Amino acid sequence: MSRFPILAPLTFGACLALSPLTQAQDEIKLGFIVKKPEQAWFINEQDAATRLGEEKGFEVVRLAGEDGQEVLSAIDNLHSQGAQGFVICPPDVRLGPTIMRRAEQYGMKVVTVDDRFVDADGEPMEAVPHLGMSGYKIGRQVGNAIADEMEARNWDPDDVAALRITNYELPTAKKRTDGATDALLERGFQEDNIFDAPQQNTDTSSAFSAASPIFSQNGDYEHWVIYALNEESVLGGVRASEQYGLTAEDVIGVGINGSGAAFAEFSREKPTGFHGTVAVSSTMHGRQTAQNLYDWVTEGDKPKANTETTGTLMTRENWEAVRDELGL
Numbered sequence: 001m002s003r004f005p006i007l008a009p010l011t012f013g014a015c016l017a018l019s020p021l022t023q024a025q026d027e028i029k030l031g032f033i034v035k036k037p038e039q040a041w042f043i044n045e046q047d048a049a050t051r052l053g054e055e056k057g058f059e060v061v062r063l064a065g066e067d068g069q070e071v072l073s074a075i076d077n078l079h080s081q082g083a084q085g086f087v088i089c090p091p092d093v094r095l096g097p098t099i100m101r102r103a104e105q106y107g108m109k110v111v112t113v114d115d116r117f118v119d120a121d122g123e124p125m126e127a128v129p130h131l132g133m134s135g136y137k138i139g140r141q142v143g144n145a146i147a148d149e150m151e152a153r154n155w156d157p158d159d160v161a162a163l164r165i166t167n168y169e170l171p172t173a174k175k176r177t178d179g180a181t182d183a184l185l186e187r188g189f190q191e192d193n194i195f196d197a198p199q200q201n202t203d204t205s206s207a208f209s210a211a212s213p214i215f216s217q218n219g220d221y222e223h224w225v226i227y228a229l230n231e232e233s234v235l236g237g238v239r240a241s242e243q244y245g246l247t248a249e250d251v252i253g254v255g256i257n258g259s260g261a262a263f264a265e266f267s268r269e270k271p272t273g274f275h276g277t278v279a280v281s282s283t284m285h286g287r288q289t290a291q292n293l294y295d296w297v298t299e300g301d302k303p304k305a306n307t308e309t310t311g312t313l314m315t316r317e318n319w320e321a322v323r324d325e326l327g328l
């Protein structure tokens with residue numbers, strides 16, 4: 001008889017101790033901040049994270065962070081909503097330390113996707129878990145795809161110039177164009193025939209502006225190949241080649257991503273100079289980073305420092321099959 005009143009509060013106490021955890025799991029809210037919210041790649045990443053949240057019962061707050069100020073406001077906004085952390089593709093990787101200071105001030109967990117933070121010395125911030133493309137390998141796939149197509153068209157390397165649209169402020173971008181260049185040179189491409197067009201951003205319009213003068217300054221080449229960090233930028237180069245007067249037969253552009261921008265191009269009635277793209281699963285990038293962050297927040301499992309993903313060449317011929325295979 002006398003034990004009952006003692007046991008009852010204990011049981012009650014145990015319930016109380018458990019309930020905040022159970023409740024917190026019910027209320028998980030994670031941000032997903034992207035640098036280019038209008039690009040198909042990032043829309044798909046955010047969609048995939050949102051779907052995972054619906055399946056697992058957590059909320060994903062989709063936000064844009066197109067510059068440092070917007071990212072910091074997004075973090076403040078997430079904090080005021082009670083979010084426990086966020087996935088981010090930053091507009092500038094050098095914002096890493098500033099973003100982490102703000103997040104730590106709020107006790108939020110952070111994982112990066114696509115573009116990895118660098119510290120003040122330009123070194124990757126290893127403490128922030130990252131998931132992104134294996135840039136160099138995927139770049140090599142681009143170079144080899146271009147070389148294969150040059151061979152298929154029987155082009156003499158002496159008559160072929162390369163428009164290399166670069167973005168050396170973004171390490172993954174440099175790895176990608178370096179990989180493509182190395183593969184091309186190994187396949188006999190002439191180094192002197194490579195022309196650089198440094199772009200200010202990672203989108204089509206910045207690539208178009210960078211590319212246009214390159215064609216007019218180098219009018220004596222019969223054929224052109226075009227590569228860049230992503231397909232949006234290659235499309236900017238292809239549009240500039242068209243404006244200059246080059247036809248699809250004289251241009252081989254190969255991009256990276258395999259998102260809606262490429263699907264639209266492959267769906268055109270007539271082929272363009274956009275020959276192909278190395279497709280990577282933006283669905284997997286969005287889903288996996290959200291899952292990693294969720295596990296970290298709910299179970300305390302910190303994701304591994306760096307995960308590198310791979311790609312598959314997609315052309316006008318196979319794009320629908322590859323799209324389906326990658327769950328895009």
Ligand code: GLA
Nearest residue numbers: 041114115132133202230257
């Ligand atoms: C960068 C590019 C995007 C996309 C991602 C993929 O962020 O700007 O277009 O290629 O990498 O990792």
